[in-house]
Amino acid sequence: MSDARGGRRGASTAREALSWMTWGDRALVVVLIAVSVGAILAAPKARGGAVAQVRVQGREAARLSLAEEGRATVTGPLGETEIAVEKGAARIVRAPCRRKVCIRMGAASRTGQVLVCVPNEVVVEVDGGGEEVEFDAILR
Amino acid sequence: MRRGGAPRNSVRLPFLLFLIAAAASLVLLLRPRVVARDETRVLMDTFVTVRVRATGKPAADAALRAAFDEIDRVARVLDWFDSTSAAGRPVAVAGEESAAGVGGGGEGGAGAVNGPPEQPAGADDLVRVLAVALDVARLSDGAFDPTIRPLTALWAFGSEPHVPPEDSIRASAARVGFRRVRVDGARVVADRPGVLLDLGAVAKGYAVDRAIETLRAAPGVRAGLVAAAGDIRAFGEGPRRGAWRIGLAHPRAPGEIVASFPLAGGAVSTSGDYERFFVKDGVRYHHILDPRTGAPARRSVSATVFAPTGTEADALATACFALGPEEGRRLLAGLPGREAIWIAERDGRLVSETTPGLAGRYAIDFGTVESASAAGVDP
Numbered sequence: 001m002s003d004a005r006g007g008r009r010g011a012s013t014a015r016e017a018l019s020w021m022t023w024g025d026r027a028l029v030v031v032l033i034a035v036s037v038g039a040i041l042a043a044p045k046a047r048g049g050a051v052a053q054v055r056v057q058g059r060e061a062a063r064l065s066l067a068e069e070g071r072a073t074v075t076g077p078l079g080e081t082e083i084a085v086e087k088g089a090a091r092i093v094r095a096p097c098r099r100k101v102c103i104r105m106g107a108a109s110r111t112g113q114v115l116v117c118v119p120n121e122v123v124v125e126v127d128g129g130g131e132e133v134e135f136d137a138i139l140r
Numbered sequence: 141m142r143r144g145g146a147p148r149n150s151v152r153l154p155f156l157l158f159l160i161a162a163a164a165s166l167v168l169l170l171r172p173r174v175v176a177r178d179e180t181r182v183l184m185d186t187f188v189t190v191r192v193r194a195t196g197k198p199a200a201d202a203a204l205r206a207a208f209d210e211i212d213r214v215a216r217v218l219d220w221f222d223s224t225s226a227a228g229r230p231v232a233v234a235g236e237e238s239a240a241g242v243g244g245g246g247e248g249g250a251g252a253v254n255g256p257p258e259q260p261a262g263a264d265d266l267v268r269v270l271a272v273a274l275d276v277a278r279l280s281d282g283a284f285d286p287t288i289r290p291l292t293a294l295w296a297f298g299s300e301p302h303v304p305p306e307d308s309i310r311a312s313a314a315r316v317g318f319r320r321v322r323v324d325g326a327r328v329v330a331d332r333p334g335v336l337l338d339l340g341a342v343a344k345g346y347a348v349d350r351a352i353e354t355l356r357a358a359p360g361v362r363a364g365l366v367a368a369a370g371d372i373r374a375f376g377e378g379p380r381r382g383a384w385r386i387g388l389a390h391p392r393a394p395g396e397i398v399a400s401f402p403l404a405g406g407a408v409s410t411s412g413d414y415e416r417f418f419v420k421d422g423v424r425y426h427h428i429l430d431p432r433t434g435a436p437a438r439r440s441v442s443a444t445v446f447a448p449t450g451t452e453a454d455a456l457a458t459a460c461f462a463l464g465p466e467e468g469r470r471l472l473a474g475l476p477g478r479e480a481i482w483i484a485e486r487d488g489r490l491v492s493e494t495t496p497g498l499a500g501r502y503a504i505d506f507g508t509v510e511s512a513s514a515a516g517v518d519p
Contacts, residue, residue: 029158032158032159032162032163033162035162035165035166035169036161036162036165038165038169059394060394060395061187062180062187062189064178064180065379067379068175068176068177068178068379069175069176069177069197070177070178070179071178071179071180072179072180072189073179073180073181073182074180074182074187075182080182134380134385135385135386135387135397135400136191136365136374136378136379136380136384136385136386137189137191137365137367137372137374137384137386137387138367138386138387138388138389138397139367139369139370139372139386139387139388139389139408139409139410139444140369140370140389140410140412140415
């Protein structure tokens with residue numbers, strides 16, 4: 001039912017609204033806002049197209065999408081290198097080399113970023129999201 | 141208790157809507173989220189990738205673990221290089237008692253015995269694989285043959301490249317013959333001694349099948365895909381909404397995709413002349429031998445088959461590779477629901493051929509294969 005006086009009464013209406021609420025009402029509103037924000041933050045992120053391409057001795061050995069968590073283990077001349085994708089970035093988490101420089105290189109998440117294990121001849125490169133070449137599996 | 145003279149209606153309605161939106165957010169936040177996880181390991185001499193979509197990370201991880209454990213088990217059980225395994229030793233001869241001890245078993249005259257009295261480990265898996273393999277061998281009239289080990293051992297791809305002399309090839313070919321073997325109930329028997337199995341053209345497809353079954357049975361799993369290089373099977377929705385997206389590698393241009401298609405269910409398998417090969421005097425010798433000639437099959441560059449199971453797709457892909465497009469199409473015409481793509485060489489160019497029903501069942505997007513050149517590959 002509209003106010004007989006008409007016109008813009010937004011500000012005074014809001015103030016009146018706040019004064020109308022009890023402390024219980026205000027607490028409820030705060031909780032509900034918090035929950036809504038939480039739901040938005042917890043929602044799955046939009047998919048990017050970026051992919052981490054893993055090559056061993058120059059030949060492609062694995063591809064990991066950066067949009068999902070995943071792991072891949074590849075074998076080079078020294079043994080197994082394990083790459084993990086978490087929170088949109090790829091990292092080398094396990095390597096057979098002596099100095100573990102590759103592990104200390106940290107995370108690669110942007111196109112062109114590279115992680116390398118020279119002794120085991122493993123290269124992890126982030127490829128831009130070319131949607132046309134996004135496959136779940138490749139038949140060789 | 142209301143205070144002040146605020147007009148109730150202009151505040152209540154938006155507040156109510158806000159309450160509803162907040163409640164909806166709460167519901168969305170609390171519903172079980174489907175997460176996608178994947179892992180790749182080296183197994184069965186190739187890269188095996190398992191992808192799963194399940195409700196929650198613990199469920200997804202448990203499913204991945206179970207799937208890889210199963211692939212590992214199948215790999216060990218079907219290891220035809222292990223002379224102590226059921227797959228590795230010569231197939232037991234029907235009616236003969238096992239050298240290891242009491243023959244036992246068998247009803248009536250058939251007396252089928254396969255090794256020691258207790259069921260050898262993995263006999264079930266072996267029987268299942270061979271049932272399909274022998275079927276495909278019969279249907280293809282021997283273009284695919286699971287008893288081909290004497291020939292594959294002679295060529296020994298993976299070791300020093302060499303072309304065996306003609307008489308060695310003939311001698312080994314004489315020891316090959318799928319008609320000497322049959323599945324008798326729960327056992328595998330041969331009609332003569334010395335029959336040796338080579339499951340290389342069917343074991344990966346079977347491992348993929350078992351892994352898929354494991355994923356399906358795992359709690360919380362909504363969708364899954366298992367890929368072992370040339371053998372892939374999937375179920376459920378892929379992560380990109382709709383079916384899983386599969387690409388077919390270009391046989392002469394590594395890294396390029398020659399065809400792509402959605403896979404909603406069922407399996408697909410590719411046999412190609414580019415996986416294991418050597419070139420000698422300008423001729424490519426690859427590892428897919430034609431059992432009837434004892435030498436690498438020459439009619440295809442690659443053959444890709446769609447079938448309900450990985451075991452069948454794997455065996456049919458090998459058969460279709462050896463048969464080539466014309467005879468291969470005749471073979472598949474008698475198998476409704478199975479479709480194929482061949483890539484073959486014609487006048488130095490690569491061309492694709494398919495079964496007539498392919499376009500109606502699978503939306504294939506062909507890339508550059510018609511214009512791809514085969515030149516410059518064999519030095």
